[in-house]
Amino acid sequence: MKLFDALQSGRVIVSDGAMGTMLQMRGLPVGELPELWNLTHPDDVRAVHSAYVEAGANLICTNTFGGARIHLQRAGQADRLVEINQRAVEIARDACAERAMVVCSIGPLGEMLEPYGDISEEDAAAQFSEQAQALCAASPDAILLETFYDIAELRVAATAVAGAGLPVMASMTFTQHGRTITGATPQAAAETAGELGFVAFGANCGTGPEHVIRVIEAMAATDHPPLLAQPNAGLPQTQSDGTLVYTQNPQVFAEYAPKFREAGCAIIGGCCGSTPDHIRSVRTALEQAAHPLLQA
Numbered sequence: 029m030k031l032f033d034a035l036q037s038g039r040v041i042v043s044d045g046a047m048g049t050m051l052q053m054r055g056l057p058v059g060e061l062p063e064l065w066n067l068t069h070p071d072d073v074r075a076v077h078s079a080y081v082e083a084g085a086n087l088i089c090t091n092t093f094g095g096a097r098i099h100l101q102r103a104g105q106a107d108r109l110v111e112i113n114q115r116a117v118e119i120a121r122d123a124c125a126e127r128a129m130v131v132c133s134i135g136p137l138g139e140m141l142e143p144y145g146d147i148s149e150e151d152a153a154a155q156f157s158e159q160a161q162a163l164c165a166a167s168p169d170a171i172l173l174e175t176f177y178d179i180a181e182l183r184v185a186a187t188a189v190a191g192a193g194l195p196v197m198a199s200m201t202f203t204q205h206g207r208t209i210t211g212a213t214p215q216a217a218a219e220t221a222g223e224l225g226f227v228a229f230g231a232n233c234g235t236g237p238e239h240v241i242r243v244i245e246a247m248a249a250t251d252h253p254p255l256l257a258q259p260n261a262g263l264p265q266t267q268s269d270g271t272l273v274y275t276q277n278p279q280v281f282a283e284y285a286p287k288f289r290e291a292g293c294a295i296i297g298g299c300c301g302s303t304p305d306h307i308r309s310v311r312t313a314l315e316q317a318a319h320p321l322l323q324a
């Protein structure tokens with residue numbers, strides 16, 4: 029099934045959970061770019077995707093969140109940009125085996141646009157466009173611009189990836205106080221999302237579902253595209269070595285899934301710290317609340 033039909037069906041679409049923290053559990057050193065594992069550890073990346081497909085995810089996001097030139101350059105791997113992004117789509121496609129849709133994850137550039145930062149709009153647009161072209165050459169089903177915090181950057185990204193001709197979804201990250209770190213409100217974000225033509229829009233990462241639900245409820249009160257929620261598994265706790273751990277167990281995490289649906293979400297999944305068990309529990313909680321699910 030394709031994304032437009034899935035959204036039209038009125039059924040809940042379950043998306044996958046974390047990739048980065050799952051790869052860390054498989055030995056990815058903290059600080060190493062997870063995207064490099066598309067080339068060096070493809071079996072580990074495929075195994076994480078497969079576990080989400082088995083858990084009932086309808087959407088599988090590629091391991092390409094940091095696949096833009098600016099991120100790869102820092103790791104001295106910019107010359108492998110096309111290979112890293114294309115391989116990611118192939119690995120996800122392979123793991124999905126027609127049972128789930130492949131969605132290309134594209135994250136923000138990690139630096140503010142001018143005049144607040146050093147990146148010009150032209151450079152940012154070129155980076156997003158370059159990554160989208162590399163991804164789309166491997167025929168994914170959709171693009172997801174995720175974890176954005178600046179509406180101006182999201183606007184540049186949306187315009188840059190539109191040329192790929194695929195459905196584009198987006199989500200932004202809000203703090204526990206309900207705004208992005210640049211001060212955008214859920215209402216302003218959702219209204220902009222409507223203008224930008226996203227097929228779905230919502231909130232991901234950040235803090236746990238207990239905070240993201242309030243963001244979604246605020247978005248639901250506006251003129252908005254179909255909503256999506258992919259929260260982290262709770263508020264991260266910082267360890268003594270600086271790493272973040274997420275401790276919300278699958279059952280507590282999944283208690284929010286029916287609430288997201290009731291607030292109007294069409295797509296529900298997880299972000300950092302969530303695991304295939306969290307996604308399986310999300311399906312169970314939605315089934316128990318008698319919400320119709322897209323078949324997995």
Ligand SMILES: [Zn+2]
Pocket residue numbers: 232233234260299300
């Ligand atoms: Zn996250």
